[in-house]
Amino acid sequence: MSSSDRSHAVDVQDSKTYEVRTYGCQMNVHDSERLSGLLEGAGYVRAPEGSDGDADVVVFNTCAVRENADNRLYGNLGRLAPMKTKRPGMQIAVGGCLAQKDRDTIVKKAPWVDVVFGTHNIGKLPVLLERARVQEEAQVEIAESLEAFPSTLPTRRESAYAAWVSISVGCNNTCTFCIVPALRGKEKDRRTGDILAEIEALVGEGVSEITLLGQNVNAYGSDIGDREAFSKLLRACGRIEGLERVRFTSPHPRDFTDDVIAAMAETPNVMPQLHMPMQSGSDTVLKAMRRSYRQDRYLGIIEKVRSAIPDAAITTDIIVGFPGETEEDFEQTLHAVREARFSAAFTFQYSKRPGTPAATMEGQIPKEVVQARYERLVALQEEISWDENKRQVGRVLELMVSEGEGRKDGATHRLSGRAPDNRLVHFTKPDQDVRPGDVVTVEITYAAPHHLLAEGAVLAVRRTRAGDAWEKRNAAQAAKPAGVMLGLPKIGAPQPLPVVTGSGSGCGCD
Numbered sequence: 001m002s003s004s005d006r007s008h009a010v011d012v013q014d015s016k017t018y019e020v021r022t023y024g025c026q027m028n029v030h031d032s033e034r035l036s037g038l039l040e041g042a043g044y045v046r047a048p049e050g051s052d053g054d055a056d057v058v059v060f061n062t063c064a065v066r067e068n069a070d071n072r073l074y075g076n077l078g079r080l081a082p083m084k085t086k087r088p089g090m091q092i093a094v095g096g097c098l099a100q101k102d103r104d105t106i107v108k109k110a111p112w113v114d115v116v117f118g119t120h121n122i123g124k125l126p127v128l129l130e131r132a133r134v135q136e137e138a139q140v141e142i143a144e145s146l147e148a149f150p151s152t153l154p155t156r157r158e159s160a161y162a163a164w165v166s167i168s169v170g171c172n173n174t175c176t177f178c179i180v181p182a183l184r185g186k187e188k189d190r191r192t193g194d195i196l197a198e199i200e201a202l203v204g205e206g207v208s209e210i211t212l213l214g215q216n217v218n219a220y221g222s223d224i225g226d227r228e229a230f231s232k233l234l235r236a237c238g239r240i241e242g243l244e245r246v247r248f249t250s251p252h253p254r255d256f257t258d259d260v261i262a263a264m265a266e267t268p269n270v271m272p273q274l275h276m277p278m279q280s281g282s283d284t285v286l287k288a289m290r291r292s293y294r295q296d297r298y299l300g301i302i303e304k305v306r307s308a309i310p311d312a313a314i315t316t317d318i319i320v321g322f323p324g325e326t327e328e329d330f331e332q333t334l335h336a337v338r339e340a341r342f343s344a345a346f347t348f349q350y351s352k353r354p355g356t357p358a359a360t361m362e363g364q365i366p367k368e369v370v371q372a373r374y375e376r377l378v379a380l381q382e383e384i385s386w387d388e389n390k391r392q393v394g395r396v397l398e399l400m401v402s403e404g405e406g407r408k409d410g411a412t413h414r415l416s417g418r419a420p421d422n423r424l425v426h427f428t429k430p431d432q433d434v435r436p437g438d439v440v441t442v443e444i445t446y447a448a449p450h451h452l453l454a455e456g457a458v459l460a461v462r463r464t465r466a467g468d469a470w471e472k473r474n475a476a477q478a479a480k481p482a483g484v485m486l487g488l489p490k491i492g493a494p495q496p497l498p499v500v501t502g503s504g505s506g507c508g509c510d
Helices: 003-014 026-041 069-086 097-102 104-109 122-135 180-184 192-204 229-237 258-266 283-289 295-308 327-340 367-390 465-477
Strands: 017-022 057-062 091-096 115-117 139-141 162-166 209-213 245-249 273-275 313-320 344-349 396-401 414-418 424-428 439-443 452-454 460-462
Touching: 017 026, 026 057, 026 091, 026 122, 026 162, 026 209, 057 069, 057 097, 069 091, 069 097, 091 097, 091 122, 097 104, 097 180, 104 115, 104 139, 115 122, 122 139, 162 192, 192 209, 192 229, 209 229, 229 245, 229 258, 258 295, 283 327, 295 313, 295 327, 313 327, 313 367, 327 367, 344 367, 396 424, 424 439
Parallel strands: 017 057, 057 091, 091 115, 115 139, 162 209, 209 245, 273 313, 313 344, 424 452
Antiparallel strands: 396 414, 396 439, 414 424, 439 460
């Protein structure tokens, strides 16, 4: 072993390891990239894959949207308690929305937790860990307002070719089923120049796809009183050389204006994809949810988008069984789904969120009724998704090759990629080397409800700077300890699943 090799081995052995467990929405995934960057900047290295809590620091980035979120957290914390007893110096930190909500309760219920921090002060994690170590007592620090915009903090991105770019935090809406505004605060917009500077820097590193991220992304500009700020931002992204794909999530129908549709249609690198939560097709339920649009307004937006962008794939969120929902209300949701013909949907069974107005509303729907309606909705959406996917057969598409999305790719000798409209496509592995981030041209030969197949030979392969970046990162990581991925969802462009079982808010925060 050379002296440099020995030095590297000592460094790895002496370095403290960390693991980040992520729950919830894309905002949390983006925050977890920042937490990882902060920890690595403080000298920690990522724990080997499969360590399952066997790290010097374990961070839980929590979500408060689901009814049983706290039970899940305390169950996981309980499993780590004996491990911490056996491992002197191990530290556990809890952050995110549940930490913002429960604060001191976490340390009372799980006194072996070392640090509790909120959604507004993730940049303090390394300092709080060190303070807990020196003072030998738990540190609970919850800021009431944002201390630093997330994208100004160090990052440890999970993808070399795709990246999140946060343009705003917080939400000004008051949906009765959602607790997020109370935990992430009022909307705060980031300066356009800072956003574009970050995107240009990412492109310089090899990123070719970015996703603009906000709790209510198309309300961007409310801070400065510019109702067209979001469409202007989309057009500005179109002028960045080397940026091939632009996506955004999640918009609100209230703020979906004609200038945004025009910007989507007229900016070549803005992808023909829209994920826009509907929540319900019933005007009565939408009013009870305190959503500011009605079915006609929502379907009108869909019609305008399809008129301007005929190939657009449109996905949504839907909640079944909101308090007071009648059979007639549910039939209106089924009607809206038939009219909208979503390519995919997040479908949720309503569940109570402590602290939300809906949790104490009269007319809570029995579980068996919600389940039956849910199954009818899923069956209808499955049928529509399959029909919409069948329309893709015969089309020639450019796919950006992705990493880790085809669970059976090894057995089927295929690779996987995302079409411009974000549909998942599995394609025959070509003879030449293809890397994540590269672009291939294929013809779609088969459609399933949740994916497409291109079973013929790849028509063309375009090696990209993004593929170069992936290859460079992969080579660099080969010399380091294996990493453990963040929690759900995967990094890269947001990937709306065709169907989500179980319960949730469907507010774009799950």
